[in-house]
Each structure stands twice: as structure tokens, then as C-alpha cells.
Amino acid sequence: MKQTKKLYDLDAYAIEFDAAVLSCEEVQLDQQVIYQVILDQTLFFPEEGGQSPDKGTIQDIPVINVQIQDDVIVHTLEAPLQVGEKVHGCIDWKHRFSNMQQHSGEHIFSGLVNKKFGYDNVGFHLSDQIVTMDFNGVLTAEEAADIEYAANEMILKNIPVQVTFPSKEELSDLNYRSKIEIDGQVRIVTIAGVDVCACCAPHVRRTGEIMMLKILNMQNYKGGVRISILCGFRALEEYRQKTVILSELTSSLSANQDSLVEAVTKLKNVNQSLKTEVAVAKQELMEAKLEAVPKDQVNVYLFEDNLDAQVMRNAVNQLVTEHSGICGIFTGDDEEGYRFNIGSRTEDARSIATILREKLGAKGGGSAAMVQGSVIAKKEMILALIS
Incomplete structure (x- = not known):
């Protein structure tokens, strides 16, 4: 194929051009039919030298890609052009x-x-x-x-x-x-x-x-x-x-630009302090709930709101030392689903994970001693399977 004349080399500020269609090949790409067109000359700069290609139209058809190989420039279009016809092209000047x-x-x-x-x-x-x-x-x-x-x-x-x-x-x-x-x-x-x-x-x-x-x-x-x-x-x-x-940050934090970093740092520190306090409170509340579970209960399953992974793991570890069966903590809700930690010192916790996976499509894994994962299901459905 004859080398494409690069009109952008002659005038980088030109926007429109006329050319003859040398070839037009239909190609199937990602279940879409596109057309690869070669012209005798073009203003379209191809993807080359680390730069993205020009955008624009040829005969009012959007050019969706421009590539070059061996000095032949190929334009990818959404519709075909007739070989031998004269066409008019226009590049997207703002992009160029x-x-x-x-x-x-x-x-x-x-x-x-x-x-x-x-x-x-x-x-x-x-x-x-x-x-x-x-x-x-x-x-x-x-x-x-x-x-x-x-x-x-x-x-x-x-x-x-x-x-x-x-x-x-x-x-x-x-x-x-x-x-x-x-x-x-x-x-x-x-x-x-x-x-x-x-x-x-x-x-x-x-x-x-x-x-x-x-x-x-x-x-x-x-x-x-x-x-x-x-x-x-x-x-x-x-x-x-x-x-x-x-502007939005200075308004939200009631701070001017010069003190914005200080204000954000202060807010971050307060937030971290509150997170720590909440984590301690959740841990203490969880411990109180664990103490309320009858010591002679064999299997224990608790459903809680918004627990972090460490609190869940600590709770399960405590439960399995005090109860001989399978113990689990679920956190979440019926709409979004639940995350879970399930453990046992006498049985294979993976058996419960297998039931949840086969019946409810749960995800996760672990060892015989403890498994963790997630499941999209209602509390009643989960309890009906594992209780």
C-alpha cells in the first residue's frame, strides 16, 4: 500500500481536508462491525510517539481510532466508505x-x-x-x-x-x-x-x-x-x-485557605479518636453480649450490626473456648447481606461454610478451626440452615 501523505506535517493548524479512499475493510471487533479505511492523504494524526490520535469525522462519520504502520495510516470508522470516492474529513480542532x-x-x-x-x-x-x-x-x-x-x-x-x-x-x-x-x-x-x-x-x-x-x-x-x-x-x-x-472545603470547614491543612488535620485526628472510642465501645458491648450467652449452650450464632473484622474474630475466639459446638458471628442486614466468622474447637467449621455456599451462594473459606466469608441472604434463611 502506498504511504499516506501526512497533511498535518504540512500544516498542523489545518482543520478540513479532501482525500480519495484507497481501501475500506470490514472488521469484526468485540461483536461490533467496524471499517478500517485508508486514504491517499489525511490530516488525522495517528496514535504514535506516545500520543493519542486525533478525533473527528470523515464524510460526517465519526473516526473512532487512527493507527499507523509502515507509514500507512488506517482510520477506523463506524460506517463504510466507497473505494475510489472523494471524501471530506474534519478533525476535532479543540482536541488537536x-x-x-x-x-x-x-x-x-x-x-x-x-x-x-x-x-x-x-x-x-x-x-x-x-x-x-x-x-x-x-x-x-x-x-x-x-x-x-x-x-x-x-x-x-x-x-x-x-x-x-x-x-x-x-x-x-x-x-x-x-x-x-x-x-x-x-x-x-x-x-x-x-x-x-x-x-x-x-x-x-x-x-x-x-x-x-x-x-x-x-x-x-x-x-x-x-x-x-x-x-x-x-x-x-x-x-x-x-x-x-x-472553595467547598473552606466553606464546609469554616476555614480560610491558609488554615485549611490545619483544619483537615484536626478533623482527621478527631475522627480517628472517635473511631477508637467507638471500637472500644463495640468491643465492650460485644463482651457483655457474650457473657449473657448461657454457658451450657452448645452452638452459638449471633447477628450484630456493623462489626469490624477484628471484633468479630475476637468474639468467635472467645465463644469457641466457652462452648463445645460451632460458634459464629454474622454482621450486616437482610438487604445487603452478611459477613461472617464461624469457628469451633471440636468440629469442622468448614461444614457450615459448605452449607452456606451450596444453599445460598456464600463466598469465603478458611480452616477447620475457623472460616470467614459473606452471604446475601436473610437472617431467617441462614439460621434455618445452620441451627
Whole structure:
């Protein structure tokens, strides 16, 4: 198949294009019929270089995926096109420009990291939600913040972003970043004074169009660091969402922004203290209920509300030392079902678990001494089977 002409290389800002259909293959995928279409030329950037593909339509048919193999670009559509017909395509400009902002911002950040620390970007992922970069060296939070600030300074300078296709001779004299060995023509994206990198994706014309760059998260990863960023309108939307959350929290806790962490920490400590008090009270109440069980009772089954696993286990352990049969604690209700711990020092507790599993579809397991699990059934049904 003839290589697809990449119109996005000629003009990353073009939105509409015309093309001829070279092939259309019907494919069955996950019980759905889709159509894989190859055009003589396209504006649709495929999934490549760690970046998600463009979105849009061809002949008003949604394009649900775009892939590339051996320089042939395949568009996945929901309906077929006629081979040989002329078609009109339109990309989703908002999605395309957002990806351009993210990718150009990543080049600035990675270029600055490489210049200052010598680390390479060895992993890059640009999805519709996040941008991640993996560097083969560790950055401190302070160092990453410095790079973030410098990146925004470069955005503010509105530096031209140049795309070139150097010859092999020119390429041999060029110092550029590249994560992989590239066969054939190499496409170079240059941001003067910041970065020179081999890249196949569309980029903004000038750095000012990136608007802003913000680090969202960083973590140690495979001996280096993984940094997540957002740029442009995505960063603005992220800031808007966090502002709404911050406003709701400050209002709920009657605290201003500066004292919010202190207020949350105080609330967390109070909550933990109350949890401890409730746990102690539940344990004491459970012990009182256990004491009320007649000592000569052989089998004991108790149904309680909202017990945690440790209280249940402790209760069963106490019961089996005082009663010779099978003892169990069930916690929950008839609507949502019950969790259970069942034990015995003289019989095989698994026999009860087997009955609950076979008759009521219970889940769980354990040893002869104790089993635990869950069951969706009413209390009366459970007692009728095990009593």
C-alpha cells in the first residue's frame, strides 16, 4: 500500500481536508462491525510517539481510532466508505490543539531537564487526561519546581517552534534528543535555546500558545522519576476544578485557605479518636453480649450490626473456648447481606461454610478451626440452615 501523505506535517493548524479512499475493510471487533479505511492523504494524526490520535469525522462519520504502520495510516470508522470516492474529513480542532499544547510543553520541560541535569526522557505518554514523562534520573521537588518555573518563562518568551526535515548529512552534525532509533526521514522540532528533538507530532507555532505548564504529580519510577504535567486549557480546567473543591472545603470547614491543612488535620485526628472510642465501645458491648450467652449452650450464632473484622474474630475466639459446638458471628442486614466468622474447637467449621455456599451462594473459606466469608441472604434463611 502506498504511504499516506501526512497533511498535518504540512500544516498542523489545518482543520478540513479532501482525500480519495484507497481501501475500506470490514472488521469484526468485540461483536461490533467496524471499517478500517485508508486514504491517499489525511490530516488525522495517528496514535504514535506516545500520543493519542486525533478525533473527528470523515464524510460526517465519526473516526473512532487512527493507527499507523509502515507509514500507512488506517482510520477506523463506524460506517463504510466507497473505494475510489472523494471524501471530506474534519478533525476535532479543540482536541488537536490541546494535544499540541501538551506536546510542545513537554518538549520545553524535557529539554530543560536535559540541559540542566543531563537526564533523558525515556518514556512519554499523552492521553486525553494526562501527560507523563519518565526521566532516567531523580529530581527533587525543589529542582522540579525550578524547571517548571523556567518552562513557563520560555512559554512567556513566545519562542518560535520550528519543524524541519534535515538531510542525512545535516542530521549527522545535529545534536538532538531522540528516544528511539529512527529509520528514514527524521522530523526535527526545534525550540531555540531550549530543545532540539526528533518528533512526529503536530506542535504549536510559538511557545506562547502553550499558555502555561503545571506539574501535577511526581514519583520515583524505575530508578528515575515520573512527572505528570498539564498545559494550556487543560491546566486551566484543572485549576478551575481544584478552585471549586477548595472553595467547598473552606466553606464546609469554616476555614480560610491558609488554615485549611490545619483544619483537615484536626478533623482527621478527631475522627480517628472517635473511631477508637467507638471500637472500644463495640468491643465492650460485644463482651457483655457474650457473657449473657448461657454457658451450657452448645452452638452459638449471633447477628450484630456493623462489626469490624477484628471484633468479630475476637468474639468467635472467645465463644469457641466457652462452648463445645460451632460458634459464629454474622454482621450486616437482610438487604445487603452478611459477613461472617464461624469457628469451633471440636468440629469442622468448614461444614457450615459448605452449607452456606451450596444453599445460598456464600463466598469465603478458611480452616477447620475457623472460616470467614459473606452471604446475601436473610437472617431467617441462614439460621434455618445452620441451627
